[in-house]
Amino acid sequence: MSTQQTQVDIYTGLYLVPSKFKNCSEQDPFWTNVLYFNSIRELQATKVLLSDNFVRRLQFAQSKYKTKSNEYINPPNRYQVEELTSRLPSDEVVEKLDLLFKDPCSYPKDSLRFVLATNIIEVGIDVPRLSLMTILNQPKNTSQYIQVSGRVGRKSETPPLITTIFSPLRPRDRSHYENFKTFHEKLYLGVEPTSVTPFSDAAIRKMLEGAFFVLIM
Numbered sequence: 001m002s003t004q005q006t007q008v009d010i011y012t013g014l015y016l017v018p019s020k021f022k023n024c025s026e027q028d029p030f031w032t033n034v035l036y037f038n039s040i041r042e043l044q045a046t047k048v049l050l051s052d053n054f055v056r057r058l059q060f061a062q063s064k065y066k067t068k069s070n071e072y073i074n075p076p077n078r079y080q081v082e083e084l085t086s087r088l089p090s091d092e093v094v095e096k097l098d099l100l101f102k103d104p105c106s107y108p109k110d111s112l113r114f115v116l117a118t119n120i121i122e123v124g125i126d127v128p129r130l131s132l133m134t135i136l137n138q139p140k141n142t143s144q145y146i147q148v149s150g151r152v153g154r155k156s157e158t159p160p161l162i163t164t165i166f167s168p169l170r171p172r173d174r175s176h177y178e179n180f181k182t183f184h185e186k187l188y189l190g191v192e193p194t195s196v197t198p199f200s201d202a203a204i205r206k207m208l209e210g211a212f213f214v215l216i217m
Contacts, residue, residue, distance in 0.1 A: 003167050008049055010134060010163055011035075012057045015113065017132075019073055024105040029131035029158040031104045032112045036121070036135045036148050040085065043116050046136070050081060050114060076113040084117040093120070100127045122147040128154045135164045138176045142190040 011033065018027035037043040055075045062072055084096050096115075104111045122144060130152045139145040153160025166173035176183055183190065 003165065004045070004049060004053070006165055007046065007136065008053045008057045010165060011050070011054055011114075012061055014132060014134065014161075014163070015054075015058065015076075016061070016073060018104070019071065028103045028105060028129055029155075030161065032100065032115060032130055032132065034115045034117060034121070034130060034133045034152060036133060036139075037116065037118055038137055038139060040087065040118065042136055043083070043085065043118060046116060047081075047083075050076075077109070079110050080113040082112055082115055084115055084120060086118065086120045097125070097127075100125075100130065103129055119144065119148075121151050125151050126154060127151075130154070131158045131160045133160065133162045135162065137167055137170060138164065138173050140172075142187070146187065146191070 014030070014033055017030045021027045021030075035043075035046060037046065058073070058075055067073070082096050082099060084093065088096070099110075099112055100115065102111045133149065133152045135145075135148065139148060149160070149162050152162065164176075166177045168174060
């Protein structure tokens, strides 16, 4: 099975999850699926999948499992799929962020079903209602993985559901898949050291005392 087909199957399954809850407030945490990508190219390819393959797969799934006509789940409309990337103007980024706060109870037709995002969401995004995320391919850095996955499940009463789609053709993805439990048990041990800017105020304050004692010894 190709990675694209795997994406479509996973997006379809997760799209139908809220329908299993009768209460709107219970649906809300899993209503918006935040899709994270390591590159714009992967994001663009998924946009095409959502407008074509995903729609057909959703219709097939409901037909296969004989969904009742009054329970049929429609594909997202054009207002329910948005992009959140650094290539958007800053004012548009703010507009997209505001849309994330729209819940299906108050805005059933306008609340987002898919948000396609890149590393712009790593920090500063705090939307309590979000609890669902799909990550395509393992992020390059462990710190990046921690920051990205931390954008959902901000409320203790709604633990996050995070799905990572690994590619068998990528050595890094295969390694994380084969060592998934071990990696997550020691997650913070794998955080890469950050670079230090020489002679910056922070670096001088941190190292000055040590350098002083080295000189007098």
